[in-house]
Amino acid sequence: xxxxxxxxxxxxxxxxxxxxxxxxxxxxxxxxxxxxxxxxxxxxxxxxxxxxxxxxxxxxxxxxxxxxxxxxxxxxxxxxxxxx
Amino acid sequence: xxxxxxxxxxxxxxxxxxxxxxxxxxxxxxxxxxxxxxxxxxxxxxxxxxxxxxxxxxxxxxxxxxxxxxxxxxxxxxxxxxxxxxxxxxxxxxxxxxxxxxxxxxxxxxxxxxxxxxxxxxxxxxxxxxxxxxxxxxxxxxxxxxxxxxxxxxxxxxxxxxxxxxxxxxxxxxxxxxxxxxxxxxxxxxxxxxxxxxxxxxxxxxxxxxxxxxxxxxxxxxxxxxxxxxxxxxxxxxxxxxxxxxxxxxxxxxxxxxxxxxxxxxxxxxxxxxxxxx
Numbered sequence: 001x002x003x004x005x006x007x008x009x010x011x012x013x014x015x016x017x018x019x020x021x022x023x024x025x026x027x028x029x030x031x032x033x034x035x036x037x038x039x040x041x042x043x044x045x046x047x048x049x050x051x052x053x054x055x056x057x058x059x060x061x062x063x064x065x066x067x068x069x070x071x072x073x074x075x076x077x078x079x080x081x082x083x084x
Numbered sequence: 085x086x087x088x089x090x091x092x093x094x095x096x097x098x099x100x101x102x103x104x105x106x107x108x109x110x111x112x113x114x115x116x117x118x119x120x121x122x123x124x125x126x127x128x129x130x131x132x133x134x135x136x137x138x139x140x141x142x143x144x145x146x147x148x149x150x151x152x153x154x155x156x157x158x159x160x161x162x163x164x165x166x167x168x169x170x171x172x173x174x175x176x177x178x179x180x181x182x183x184x185x186x187x188x189x190x191x192x193x194x195x196x197x198x199x200x201x202x203x204x205x206x207x208x209x210x211x212x213x214x215x216x217x218x219x220x221x222x223x224x225x226x227x228x229x230x231x232x233x234x235x236x237x238x239x240x241x242x243x244x245x246x247x248x249x250x251x252x253x254x255x256x257x258x259x260x261x262x263x264x265x266x267x268x269x270x271x272x273x274x275x276x277x278x279x280x281x282x283x284x285x286x287x288x289x290x291x292x293x294x295x296x297x298x299x300x301x302x303x304x305x306x307x308x309x310x311x312x313x314x315x316x317x318x319x320x321x322x323x324x325x326x327x328x329x330x331x332x333x334x335x336x337x338x339x340x341x342x343x344x345x346x347x348x349x350x351x352x353x354x355x356x357x358x359x360x361x362x
Contacts, residue, residue, distance in 0.1 A: 022153065025322035029262075032269055036261040044257075068250075069257035076258065080330060 023081075030077055034070040041066020087197045088279050092208040095201065105200055106208035109183070113174040113205060142169065146321060153329045160328050163222060167215060168321035171206060175274060175313030178204035179306055184278065206274040206316075209267065216267035219324045224259075227331035239334055262327060266320060273316050277309045 045062020049055040092104035120139050128136055146168050150161045177183055187200035205211045228236045240259075242251035284305050288298035 022149065022322045022326050025319050026326055028269070028319050029265060029323050029326075032265045033258075033261045036264045036268070037257050040257050040260055040264065041253075065253050066257060069254045069261065072254050073258050073261065080333075083333070 026077060026081075030073065033073050037069040037073055038063065038066040041069060087192075087195070088275075088282050089197075090275070092203055092210070093199045095199070104208065105187070105203040106205050106211060109177060109202050110174060110205035110211055112202060113170060113177050116173050116177070117169055142172070146318075149322070150325055153325050154332055156332055160222065160226070160325070163218075164321045164325045167219070167324055168317050171215070171270065171317035171320055172314060174205040174211075175317060176310065177202070178207070178274070178278065178313075179309060204274055204278065206270050207278050209271045212271040212274075213267040215270070215320070216263050219266060219327065220263045222324070223262075223327040223331040226328050227334060230332060231334070262323075266323060270316055270320055273312060277305075277312055281305050281309065 041062040041064070042059065043062070045059040045065075048058035048062070052058070092106035094102040094104050095108065096103050124136065124139055132140060143165055146165045147161055150157050150164050183202045184200045184204070185198070186202075187198050189196050190199050191197075224236070227239070231239065240252055240255045241248045242255060281302060284302045285298070288294055288301050
């Protein structure tokens with residue numbers, strides 16, 4: 001902590017590195033987010049299908065998007081880790 | 085009989101507003117934190133005494149972790165510390181004797197059940213969802229603030245633009261999964277802890293010959309709850325920090341990668357060549 005930047009919110013945009021504790025947090029988060037992504041996609045698909053009476057089109061699309069979002073979550077976490 | 089209600093029970097109503105036992109837990113945790121803040125504010129010394137050191141310890145520890153996350157850490161360190169302390173105190177409040185076991189008897193579906201006066205705040209999904217919503221709004225706000233509304237939307241749409249119909253819902257689900265995972269994890273862990281302790285107490289007091297176990301078996305799980313309460317508070321706070329850091333870094337990352345790669349290539353061409361598989 002620099003004494004001359006007491007009221008400075010900082011100007012740089014790059015992370016300065018993540019502590020090991022924060023990495024544990026990401027690890028804790030990743031597993032649960034994979035499942036939740038699929039559930040969210042599936043839930044949204046089921047809602048759309050019950051609203052538009054188009055079952056099972058949006059359920060299938062939602063499930064595929066949920067699985068894709070889960071894969072993207074892994075890729076995003078890996079990309080973020082490699083950027084450090 | 086084991087009875088742990090998944091929804092918080094209403095204690096009384098004020099003009100149609102239902103006051104639940106988890107709200108009482110949240111208010112008690114807030115009052116404890118306010119008392120601590122008042123004490124630090126009034127009685128702090130340059131050379132800290134024992135109690136001041138104890139109160140400052142978690143603040144300095146979390147601040148030390150947040151400090152290394154981003155150069156803009158001063159903008160969100162107060163939120164991260166506030167979330168950590170609030171969840172920590174709310175979780176540890178459940179271990180105070182009387183919390184969750186002192187209440188009024190009510191008849192539900194023909195069974196006498198105990199409605200406790202105080203319930204751990206994080207054992208109510210409304211509380212954890214509220215905290216997760218604060219986190220969600222803050223990290224979206226950081227993204228919009230630094231990259232502009234158009235820049236933030238571009239991040240959601242992704243590159244190349246013709247993939248937008250596919251990438252936008254994927255990004256949206258991924259963003260929303262953060263909100264749900266933050267709230268569900270904390271609620272699930274704290275609620276499961278409550279059920280576990282209630283089950284252990286019920287099992288060890290079920291018969292006279294297992295009664296001696298009631299003196300130390302629940303104590304083991306209470307000790308574990310002490311650890312889990314701190315871990316969950318830390319996980320929530322650190323994920324808040326990570327999400328904000330990622331919102332700050334997004335959009336800058338790819339360009340930063342290019343610059344870094346270019347710098348590495350200029351500075352150490354031999355190392356790059358040596359490490360190349362070719």
